[in-house]
Amino acid sequence: MNKVEELIVKRARELLSSKEVDKVIGWKKGEFYFDPSPAVFTSEEELKDFVYNGFCGANLSKYLVQELKKGGKIAVFLKPCDTYSFNELVKEHRVDKNAVKVIAIECQGKLDIEKIKEKGVSAVTETEENGEEVIVSSLYGSAKFRKEEVLLEKCLTCKSKKFAVADETIVVNEMKETANDRFSGVEELERMSEEERFAFWKGELSKCIRCNACRNVCPACTCVKCVFDNNASGMATKAPADTFEEQMFHIIRAYHVAGRCTDCGECSRVCPQHIPLHLLNRKFIKDINRLYGDFQAGEADEGKNPLIEYTEKDADPTAAVNGEVRHA
């Protein structure tokens, strides 16, 4: 057991046994080292399956929406990026922060088992983290990777190791900020010609199977009834009827979360077809920064995002399409 996990489990045990909270949201071990699932723990006994390792990439903040409805006080373990989602949920009145104890925990970047497999390692039986190294054993032999080679996309371009909110923190080792620029992918797309960019998105979005994983995992997507599920809306669809429709779904979703998306990166993590959905969101974030001044959704749990607030310094919307226009 790693030190951070040890401290997390210890704290969870205290909180449950003292009845300070009724449940704890964390991660439960799976069949392998690399497949833990989010889980709700209500007893000390259940905590024996608690795990916190390099594969706990899932953002737990959205589970609070459904769990709080069942009542009780909840402790939730949030990584730095997850704390931003939490604040945004509080801001949008989806989560009552008084019913939640946020325990902010150390994160050194989370690993992507699919990237490991893409490197030709299959029949994985065990994975071990050793500082900056990841050692993977499989039926076909064992392989060693530098952590950076096998990090989740969202962790490769981690926006910050700062906690946006924390009632308590569990940090053992220093968390180093990543040097990677998270907007580099967007800039690459901006440099393309319109035709190239259209071809890029057409290729990516035509893979969409409309499984809705991106929407359902998204902490900004908490509509009680999504317009795409609502038969009365006239636009409910379960399948991409044509290529245009897939684009519509993703573009509408990107617009809807603009200004609220914290760039937690869950949409791209869960896409079964590896569509780089985060690039759509980051384009919006980048443009919002340019037109309305630097803004990070989820930094605070109150206040307005720039898209729903007017200031005199805002760029003129009619000129906004011009790349030169900036926030004053």
Next chain:
Amino acid sequence: MLKIKVQDLNKLFDAISEKEPLYMPLEKAGEANYGLYKTGEKTALDVLKTVKSAKDLFFPQSETIVKFKTEGKNITVEDIREEVKPFVLFGVKACDFKAFEVLDKVFLADPVDTYYQAKRNACTVVTFACRRPEESCFCKVFGIDAANPVGDVTIWKDDENLYWRENTEKGSKLTESVRYLFAEGGEKDVQNQQEETRKIIEKLPFSSLDLSYFENTEMMDIFNRPEWQKLSEACLACGTCTFVCPTCQCFDIREFKASNDQIIRYRCWDSCMYSDFTQMSHGNNRTTQMQRYRQRFMHKLVYYPENNGGLFSCVGCGRCVNKCPQKLNIVKVVKTLGGKKDD
């Protein structure tokens, strides 16, 4: 048995596709999925698992069923069914091939689904034996031999050659049309590869999965197990597992107004994970995610076998194991409900 050098494979694909449309794993935007082969296309035959299974070819994700034309108060029904021209489906793994049997029992049972049947009959299936199965594979549990799939033709591949065995009349016809590209031989190589593959399969972590609980327990006892609650807790209610599954066969029928005087009725894959699955005018008989989650596994492990002579509607392809965003899957369900603890 016949063989062809791997560097000549594009010639083979070109030759097949000249005669009939050839559908096979292709790489598009970095992912392998079945698609229509055209000369110069980036093929992805060596990818163990395409993201979506091969079921699309018979049961597309979205398919027009009928069109209506309205004129005043009159409605004309337009039957859009056309004869399906023969086509070749190339590179189907043993698990996906077994899944066709599961689908056949649904779509070809009376009343026959003619949309499915037409495509199924028009297809020559070339199956592809696995060489390097991975940790999420558990087809052995369902009595499938990944090293020796059937179909109209079976192929094996190693670093040098692709080996070809015809199994049926349809297979012979296809073989005849491309015979000039092949040389005789390869039996020994195939045999060696099969032995190696089977040894690996024995060692795969899920190969010993025990399904006897589901075969020997009363339906309602399984249905009422309290563990369903915990098992389904992290489920996002997305449709990933159902859409990548080769045996999931539920669909919804919908209509949309294509123009002022035309209505298109189509069917599309549905997912029991979705909140409006089987919704009726009175509402929905499954109102919680636990109930929906339970439905999926009860269907695969209990209801379907009950109706189909014990055949499970899971083939152990492991796509759900790989693709569930929160790492929930059928293996965890089987082990929690019926597996021996800590095995």
